[in-house]
Amino acid sequence: xxxxxxxxxxxxxxxxxxxxxxxxxxxxxxxYSTSLSWSGSGAIDKEFYMQLVWVLVGxxxxxxTLSVSYMKFVEWSVYLYGIGLLALLATFVFPPVNGTRxxxxxxxTIQPAEPMKLCLVxxxxxxxxxxxxxxxxxxxxxxxxxxxxxxLGLVALQPDFGTSLAFLPIAFAMLFAAGAKLEHIFSLFSxxxxxxxxxxxxxxxxxxxxxxxxxxRILSDNAILLNIILIxxxxxxxxxxxxxxxxxxxxxxxxxxxxxxxxGLGIAVSLNSxxxxxxxxxxxxxxxxxxxPWGTGYNINQSKIAIGSGGFFGKGFTKGPQNAxxxxxxxxxxxxxxxxxxxxxxxxxxxxLLAYSVFLYRAILIAINAREMLGSLIAIGIVAMFAFHIFxxxxxxxxxxPVTGLPLPFVSYGGSNLLTNIx
Numbered sequence: 001x002x003x004x005x006x007x008x009x010x011x012x013x014x015x016x017x018x019x020x021x022x023x024x025x026x027x028x029x030x031x032y033s034t035s036l037s038w039s040g041s042g043a044i045d046k047e048f049y050m051q052l053v054w055v056l057v058g059x060x061x062x063x064x065t066l067s068v069s070y071m072k073f074v075e076w077s078v079y080l081y082g083i084g085l086l087a088l089l090a091t092f093v094f095p096p097v098n099g100t101r102x103x104x105x106x107x108x109t110i111q112p113a114e115p116m117k118l119c120l121v122x123x124x125x126x127x128x129x130x131x132x133x134x135x136x137x138x139x140x141x142x143x144x145x146x147x148x149x150x151x152l153g154l155v156a157l158q159p160d161f162g163t164s165l166a167f168l169p170i171a172f173a174m175l176f177a178a179g180a181k182l183e184h185i186f187s188l189f190s191x192x193x194x195x196x197x198x199x200x201x202x203x204x205x206x207x208x209x210x211x212x213x214x215x216x217r218i219l220s221d222n223a224i225l226l227n228i229i230l231i232x233x234x235x236x237x238x239x240x241x242x243x244x245x246x247x248x249x250x251x252x253x254x255x256x257x258x259x260x261x262x263x264g265l266g267i268a269v270s271l272n273s274x275x276x277x278x279x280x281x282x283x284x285x286x287x288x289x290x291x292x293p294w295g296t297g298y299n300i301n302q303s304k305i306a307i308g309s310g311g312f313f314g315k316g317f318t319k320g321p322q323n324a325x326x327x328x329x330x331x332x333x334x335x336x337x338x339x340x341x342x343x344x345x346x347x348x349x350x351x352x353l354l355a356y357s358v359f360l361y362r363a364i365l366i367a368i369n370a371r372e373m374l375g376s377l378i379a380i381g382i383v384a385m386f387a388f389h390i391f392x393x394x395x396x397x398x399x400x401x402p403v404t405g406l407p408l409p410f411v412s413y414g415g416s417n418l419l420t421n422i423x
Contacts (some may be wrong), residue, residue, distance in 0.1 A: 012066070016362035019355045020422075023410035024055060026352060030340050031413050033318045034331045047332055047413050050108075054415040058422035065423050074374060077123040081147075084119040087112035088154040101158040111416035113155045113163045118420055120151055121170060121381035128178040129374040135175070138256065141184045144175070159274055162404025166388050168192050173384035174377055177367075187260045194264025198225075199271035203280035222269050229269070232262050283402060299335065302328050303397050307341035307349075314345030332413035334405055337397040352411075356390050386421075 028051060035045035073080070091101040091112060103110040127147060134140050148171050156164040168188075175185050202220035218224050239255035242248075306322035315321065320342035322328045331339045341349050360383060367379035386409055393408040395401030407417045 013362050013366060016359055016366070019359040019362070020410060022355045023352070023359070024058075024418075024422075026340070026355075027336070027408075027411035027413075027418075028052065028055065029317070030336055030343075030411065031332055033320070033343060034336070034339055034413075036318055050415070051413055051418075054418050057415075058419050061419060062422050070375065070378060073122050074126050074378075077119070077126045080119040081123040084112060084116040085150055085154065088116060088151060088158075091158060101160075108415060111163075111414075113151075113158070113160060114416040114420040115423075116151050116155070117166060117170065117385055118382070118423065120148070120167060121174070121378055121385065123147065124171070124174050125374055125377035125381060128174060128377055129372075131178075133179060135178050135180045136184075138184065141175075141180060144171075144180075145188065156271070157274060160405070161271070161275075162392070162406045165192075165196070165404070166385060166406065169384045169388040170381045174381045177377060177380045178373075187256075190260050191264050191267060194261065195267025195271065198265070198268035199275055200283050202272055203275060203283045207280050207283070219268075220272070222272050225265055225269050225272075229262050229265050232258050232265075236262065299329050299403060300399050303335050303338040304399055306335075306338040307398065310342045310345040310348075312346045314341075314343050314348055317343055319343060333407055334393070334403065334412070335397050336408055336412050337394050340411075341397075353394075356409075360387055360390075 028048075031051045032044070032048050035048035087103065087110075091103055094101060094104045103112060124144070124147060127144065128135055131140050135144070148167060152164050152167045155167070171188060172185060175188070198219050201216070205216045206220055236255045236258050239251045239258070243251040243255065302322060306320065306328050309315070309322065310320070320339060322338070322342050328335055328338055328342075337349075337352075340352060363379060363383045363386070367376050367383060370376035370379060389406050389409050392401050392404055392406045393412070396403050396406070407414055409421050410418065412418075
């Protein structure tokens, strides 16, 4: 075991580690800039000092993690998954923090959804590696979905739909790498389209008052959707009954396709019920930020102004007026990229994206060159997790993605996300 550990350390990817260090340093500097008091006292917000603490704790966890073979984490994966689910359930004991349920310890808050993503990657990798080509069997695919659903559902109920969506690209990437049937992967994709698309359409038209169309009325009325689900469920039962006697595969395929629609509609009904007013307003803002320029559209508009005003070289470190005069909300977390774009301009944004590109490229090489499928699957799941966060956060800041509250990896303020990324 000692030899295996030393061999793993000697093969650490220093390009990847260097890119991560650059991003962490960038995050520290940007959080410092957003933490400065512009009252003239020169005081610094406590968030900056907390970020330094998280970096130091993360450094310790980095070396601890590096000293343990990832096979050990695979052995513990079921326990880690169980502990993660219990932590997600524990969030419902505490009152919401900024509209989302976290574990509030008084001196800090913990967001269990962040480490849960890593636990899910490990347990799914173990399951897929154990199955091998058997993942192409529909029954095993259903078991995979059953493993995925509890953490996804619990995070969505917090409610934190943005973070819950991060579980889906992890699942897609790992299924594809494991050799699952494309039709099965497409069915999982359909869950997301139906389950997420219908509530978004319904929310937009409800908030804008444009509910005159028959299709909009159907999609926004849970009673109608439940009746459709019931009718489809009866048809599925008939298909299964006929297949039992005839064994004709076309009946089973048709029933499976209808089941995908039923599950998607079921997710849509749940989201229609639990979606909060502020989340519906965010959806309207995504499609048209001018609908509410001084309300939910304010963040996006100020973010675009900040990035655009940075020009080629930026306003200079701590010199951004949007940041300094507090026009840019959530400038430490959701819109930290906007702060960086304002202060460092196109050049700074380019080097940030270059660091992320190096990080993801080296991580993909690790997945390709892993000594066994298990390690490759873990690496692919983690690559998908990082790529989704990077794409959505920067897309959110530039107005091409809806505001979801996903942090920018290694850069945004926050302990739970930063520690998970470092691990």
